[in-house]
Amino acid sequence: GENVEQHPSTLSVQEGDSAVIKCTYSDSASNYFPWYKQELGKRPQLIIDIRSNVGEKKDQRIAVTLNKTAKHFSLHITETQPEDSAVYFCAASARNEKLTFGTGTRLTIIP
Amino acid sequence: ETGVTQTPRHLVMGMTNKKSLKCEQHLGHNAMYWYKQSAKKPLELMFVYNFKEQTENNSVPSRFSPECPNSSHLFLHLHTLQPEDSALYLCASSQDIQPNIYGYTFGSGTRLTVV
Numbered sequence: 468g469e470n471v472e473q474h475p476s477t478l479s480v481q482e483g484d485s486a487v488i489k490c491t492y493s494d495s496a497s498n499y500f501p502w503y504k505q506e507l508g509k510r511p512q513l514i515i516d517i518r519s520n521v522g523e524k525k526d527q528r529i530a531v532t533l534n535k536t537a538k539h540f541s542l543h544i545t546e547t548q549p550e551d552s553a554v555y556f557c558a559a560s561a562r563n564e565k566l567t568f569g570t571g572t573r574l575t576i577i578p
Numbered sequence: 579e580t581g582v583t584q585t586p587r588h589l590v591m592g593m594t595n596k597k598s599l600k601c602e603q604h605l606g607h608n609a610m611y612w613y614k615q616s617a618k619k620p621l622e623l624m625f626v627y628n629f630k631e632q633t634e635n636n637s638v639p640s641r642f643s644p645e646c647p648n649s650s651h652l653f654l655h656l657h658t659l660q661p662e663d664s665a666l667y668l669c670a671s672s673q674d675i676q677p678n679i680y681g682y683t684f685g686s687g688t689r690l691t692v693v
Binding site for chain 2 (some may be wrong): 499501503509510511512513516554556560561562563564565566568570571
């Protein structure tokens with residue numbers, strides 16, 4: 468089955484700086500890669516996703532990149548703000564398969 | 579509310595008690611999931627249901643017993659739990675097993691404490 472590894476497990480950045488979280492996956496058939504954000508005491512929520520026919524996708528301050536050859540994808544957050552502090556989960560799935568989640572990254576934005 | 583409702587929000591139970599967690603979705607989704615979230619394993623998949631049929635049991639101890647009477651409702655029956663079962667239990671749903679552009683929708687979870 469699919470195996471998703473996520474790094475780093477914790478990340479602290481100064482407000483205004485950029486944050487990057489990286490994930491690798493094992494199943495070359497995986498074609499859907501979402502990212503979820505879970506704020507303290509709240510449910511995980513989808514913030515951005517990318518499919519294997521696209522190399523990069525942006526939505527305001529967040530972007531996701533995908534390298535199918537190397538089987539890794541990354542979340543980039545620019546101009547970080549205090550409200551970006553949360554746990555972020557990457558995930559991957561192949562056609563007709565459930566999502567496999569990474570182990571999460573706790574991002575702390577230092578004011 | 580995102581469309582997935584879990585009750586109760588908090589539950590304290592003794593090791594000899596029997597209780598049930600409830601998850602309800604009115605999104606017209608066909609797949610539902612139970613996850614356990616703890617400090618050790620942030621998102622640990624427990625069970626998967628697709629069109630009311632269990633398609634995956636991720637080696638979950640028998641003291642956790644899921645039930646899916648229809649595509650909108652999912653239960654997790656608990657009995658003779660251990661203190662290490664204390665965690666946040668999250669329910670999620672998706673249109674199909676492989677999520678479409680809307681991904682998984684999670685409930686707010688039940689915070690379970692076993693004493």
